Amino acid sequence: GDSVTQMEGPVTLSEEAFLTINCTYTATGYPSLFWYVQYPGEGLQLLLKATKADDKGSNKGFEATYRKETTSFHLEKGSVQVSDSAVYFCALSEGAGGTSYGKLTFGQGTILTVHP
Amino acid sequence: DSGVTQTPKHLITATGQRVTLRCSPRSGDLSVYWYQQSLDQGLQFLIQYYNGEERAKGNILERFSAQQFPDLHSELNLSSLELGDSALYFCASSVGAGKGEPQHFGDGTRLSIL
Numbered sequence: 361g362d363s364v365t366q367m368e369g370p371v372t373l374s375e376e377a378f379l380t381i382n383c384t385y386t387a388t389g390y391p392s393l394f395w396y397v398q399y400p401g402e403g404l405q406l407l408l409k410a411t412k413a414d415d416k417g418s419n420k421g422f423e424a425t426y427r428k429e430t431t432s433f434h435l436e437k438g439s440v441q442v443s444d445s446a447v448y449f450c451a452l453s454e455g456a457g458g459t460s461y462g463k464l465t466f467g468q469g470t471i472l473t474v475h476p
Numbered sequence: 477d478s479g480v481t482q483t484p485k486h487l488i489t490a491t492g493q494r495v496t497l498r499c500s501p502r503s504g505d506l507s508v509y510w511y512q513q514s515l516d517q518g519l520q521f522l523i524q525y526y527n528g529e530e531r532a533k534g535n536i537l538e539r540f541s542a543q544q545f546p547d548l549h550s551e552l553n554l555s556s557l558e559l560g561d562s563a564l565y566f567c568a569s570s571v572g573a574g575k576g577e578p579q580h581f582g583d584g585t586r587l588s589i590l
Contacts (some may be wrong), residue, residue: 376577384576390524391575392575392576396581401583402583403478403480403566403568403581403583403584404566404568404581405478405581406578406579406580407549409576410580411576416491426555449519453575453576453577454575459577460511460576462507462510462531462570462573462574462579463521463524463532463534464489464509464519464530464579465521466519467518467520468518469519472549
């Protein structure tokens with residue numbers, strides 16, 4: 361079945377440092393890929409998405425490129441802020457048997473803490 | 477604010493009991509999803525409804541059931557509750573039901589079984 365693997369955390373960085381959170385996936389077809397962020401006490405918010413190979417999703421300084429050859433969708437940000445401290449989830453959705461499903465398969469989440 | 481409303485925010489009950497979690501999707505969204513978040517299992521998809529019809533089923537126990545009503549709100553019913561059912565239950569909604577649709581999440585209902 362489908363699966364998503366994220367780099368183990370937690371990740372602790374100083375403000376303005378470069379961020380990479382690795383994400384690889386296993387899927388039988390051509391999934392859509394997402395990054396969601398969860399702040400304490402809140403639900404998940406969509407950060408960015410990509411729906412086909414070589415697409416780059418970007419939002420709020422975060423970027424991720426859909427790499428089919430390496431089945432990866434790594435999240436990057438050039439300069440993190442204290443306000444970026446949260447839990448980040450990589451996720452995929454795909455269809456089966458000709459049907460496109462929206463259900464998300466999530467990675468285990470990566471806790472990011474940014475210090476001033 | 478995602479526009480998705482979940483009630484109640486917290487629920488504390490005992491083993492063997494039954495509870496109902498409610499979700500109102502964003503205005504205009506036809507698809508509703510339920511997810512369970514726990515420390516040991518992470519985020520797991522439970523079930524999806526689209527315009528009142530069940531669309532996809534995931535790791536949902538037989539003790540759990542859900543439905544989507546004509547006004548598109550949804551309810552998740554959990555019965556014969558066990559300690560292991562303690563978790564955060566999220567509802568999400570999207571306009572359509574396909575794989576590229578971004579989902580908008582509510583703030584969740586935290587269920588504690590004593």
